[in-house]
Amino acid sequence: MGSVISIISRKGGSGKTTTAIHLATLYAQRDYAVSVLDFDNDGSALAWQRRSERLPFEVFPASKTEAAMRLSERKNGVVIIDTPPNNAQALGAAARASSRVVVVSRANALEEDRLAPSIENLLASGFDGEWGVLITQVRSRKLGDELAGNIATAGFKVLGQIPYRVEYERAFGYEPTRLVDYEIALGGWL
Numbered sequence: 001m002g003s004v005i006s007i008i009s010r011k012g013g014s015g016k017t018t019t020a021i022h023l024a025t026l027y028a029q030r031d032y033a034v035s036v037l038d039f040d041n042d043g044s045a046l047a048w049q050r051r052s053e054r055l056p057f058e059v060f061p062a063s064k065t066e067a068a069m070r071l072s073e074r075k076n077g078v079v080i081i082d083t084p085p086n087n088a089q090a091l092g093a094a095a096r097a098s099s100r101v102v103v104v105s106r107a108n109a110l111e112e113d114r115l116a117p118s119i120e121n122l123l124a125s126g127f128d129g130e131w132g133v134l135i136t137q138v139r140s141r142k143l144g145d146e147l148a149g150n151i152a153t154a155g156f157k158v159l160g161q162i163p164y165r166v167e168y169e170r171a172f173g174y175e176p177t178r179l180v181d182y183e184i185a186l187g188g189w190l
């Protein structure tokens with residue numbers, strides 16, 4: 001298996017697509033042959049590519065999964081899978097195809113409640129690679145640290161925290177410009 005990273009969450013709007021596109025940009029900047037595979041029928045990652053004049057990587061639809069997986073096996077090849085919300089089957093399929101998984105969760109109590117099903121889904125999928133939780137859209141240090149503490153107490157790894165920022169809200173359709181938060185959180189995987 002090449003280097004394949006899935007971005008998962010059962011909850012909608014938790015930051016999967018934003019994370020997939022930013023992480024892919026980080027890899028591209030480091031000269032990896034990276035592509036994004038869009039498993040979501042809504043096609044947000046594909047729409048991001050259509051809207052932008054240029055992204056430093058290609059986004060493939062799920063129908064091109066085999067071609068994308070072959071790319072991941074090239075030297076320096078990386079594929080990042082953006083997954084749909086509320087879809088246990090797609091989440092499991094993406095996880096099984098992956099060497100690493102990022103579970104994303106926004107930092108609030110409702111999201112925290114929805115995190116357990118995502119993790120259960122991941123652990124039941126047969127995935128046995130490295131994974132952790134990335135806390136996204138963090139509006140206050142207190143909220144982020146509270147969730148991080150609870151995840152760690154449950155015995156799971158916290159990869160990092162991405163603050164809530166207008167730059168991320170406006171990023172759709174453009175090549176990402178603010179990468180520092182993702183670099184701090186996920187840079188160890190690059």
Ligand SMILES: Nc1ncnc2c1ncn2[C@@H]1O[C@H](COP(=O)(O)OP(=O)(O)OP(=O)(O)O)[C@@H](O)[C@H]1O
Nearest residue numbers: 012013014015016017018085137163164165168169
């Ligand atoms: N760190 C952030 N700060 C501010 N806004 C953010 C951040 N991350 C994501 N967003 C915004 O939150 C919304 C949801 O993000 P995104 O589309 O990445 O989530 P998703 O999990 O892919 O959603 P879906 O489940 O619908 O596919 C978008 O409007 C996005 O711009």
Ligand SMILES: [Mg+2]
Nearest residue numbers: 016017040044
């Ligand atoms: Mg999405």
